[in-house]
Amino acid sequence: MFISLMIRGLSVLSSFASTSLIISELGLHASGEYFSSVAISLVLSTVYSFGINNSIIKYSKKIKGNNLNIIIFFIRNLLLTTFPFVILSVVILLFVSSYNWLIILMGVSYALSQMLQIYLVSISLVNKAYLLFNIIPQLIIVSLVYINKTDIILYYILSYIISFFIMFIVLCLNNNLKENDIEDYYKKNTLPFKERFDFFQQDLLGQMFTSISTIVISTFLSSSDVAIYNIYQKLASVCNVIISVLNQIYLSKVISYLMEDCMFKIFKIRQRIFVTSSLIIGFYIIVVSVFWPIILKLFHVPDLSRYLFFIICAGYFFVAKANMLSYILNSIGYSSNLRNYSYLTCFLGVFLSSLLSVIWGVDGAIYALFFMLINQSILLIFKFKKSRIAQVHNTSAGTND
Known part of the structure; x- marks a missing residue:
């Protein structure tokens, strides 16, 4: 590791x-x-x-x-x-x-x-x-x-x-x-074309957190503001990297456990990823706060708000809680549900990014990104808890108790 x-x-x-x-x-x-x-x-x-x-x-x-x-x-x-x-x-x-x-x-x-x-x-x-x-x-x-x-x-x-x-x-x-x-x-x-189409829609709508949001706000903000927004995204993207790293480290195991129906092992891995990623993200936030003046010099900008950086990072704690759920739900046949959730998040994101960036500029774009991260994560967690794989796990856990 x-x-x-x-x-x-x-x-x-x-x-x-x-x-x-x-x-x-x-x-x-x-x-x-x-x-x-x-x-x-x-x-x-x-x-x-x-x-x-x-x-x-x-x-x-x-x-x-x-x-x-x-x-x-x-x-x-x-x-x-x-x-x-x-x-x-x-x-x-x-x-x-x-x-x-x-x-x-x-x-x-x-x-x-x-x-x-x-x-x-x-x-x-x-x-x-x-x-x-x-x-x-x-x-x-x-x-x-x-x-x-x-x-x-x-x-x-x-x-x-x-x-x-x-x-x-x-x-x-x-x-x-x-x-x-x-x-x-x-x-x-x-x-299978239909399956690829479902995956494609998820992937495209998932770009709302990065590329699509940048394209949307570039319609309302100056190029300089887009560059500043990109810096905030870049700083907060470390949180996503931390979660992705842990997801990818355990991905092959999760795929194998899904094929073997080892639900309990999957739940243990997800819990381990959440705890580990939350601790590392918390440490990263502290380090960035301490070295904030150096970061301003690194990116050649006179001023950036720590508060906006904290806002985006807070959203990634919800993402950490929803770790691996997209892979799991896709693998057990819920790709159409994920697609629908992605549409909801995308439409909400376009609306909020447009409205809030017009009202508050870069600050508004950051708030919109925060709400999108929370919305998508909560939807994934809700669907997973209602899925058959979670119900099988809960039933097995109850039997063991």
Whole structure:
């Protein structure tokens, strides 16, 4: 676990360094425009992926074969949806001249790289996944921006293309044959479209906490304000990283326990994740509070409010309580319920982000993000408690008592 936390720490530091250098080199206004472009590209990458990442998590343990066959299978499924959406994106951008067409390539490169990262995680190569997807691209961007700041979007595209090929090589080197390799499966079958559509909607609506919220507030706030909002998001994102790290460390075990119907072990893991992540987040908040003046200098801004930072972090305690629930509910057939909850959170988020950012500017956007985090977490917890897996656990616990 120490190595895992160290790699995640390096991931956070590389992200901070990237944001800090970009703001330093480009200024608040230009960096705000860049962050808006990244937000749009991340939404596009979610469209191009079309739910394949959750499909990888669900099927990676079930589909037998060697890594190369499985990777090709998932890439083929990805391209079946990516190509028509890319064509549609090009047509749309022909009528929206204010956006750079390179945003499409940003989305494609990120989608391809993220797909392999998710596969690495699903086969328990979590540390390599974080190193090659989260750290390497940021280091490439930082290095190239330091040399020449004029082509940052091209650097972004290049960094994730490099990340994709490195992960592909790593997976090929780990290309050990598994038992019951069914070669015909990879040639004939595709992932269920309806299921991918449900996953896609969840993924897209889940972007409300990051990319979509940035796009929404950029409509009402200046580019400089968008850059400041991005700094708050970046600082608070460490909380999400902490939760995600613990989720991904235990993900393969949870998948195995779900297949074996070991409900009690899943509950124990969830409780461990909640307690551990809450303690680490609390420690992180204290450290940031102590070093707040240094953080202001790091991001080259004259003033940021500690209070707004605390507000977002408070929302992540609710996220920690709801840890692993999206994976679990998807795996036991509640993907449509999660989709509906995501729609509710998204519509609420768009409304609140628009209204509160108009009224209170960046402060209002932060309040909206806080309410969205709480809303989605409470909905997940409520549905899980009503699910059959929770009822089975409660019945078993009552019997044991």
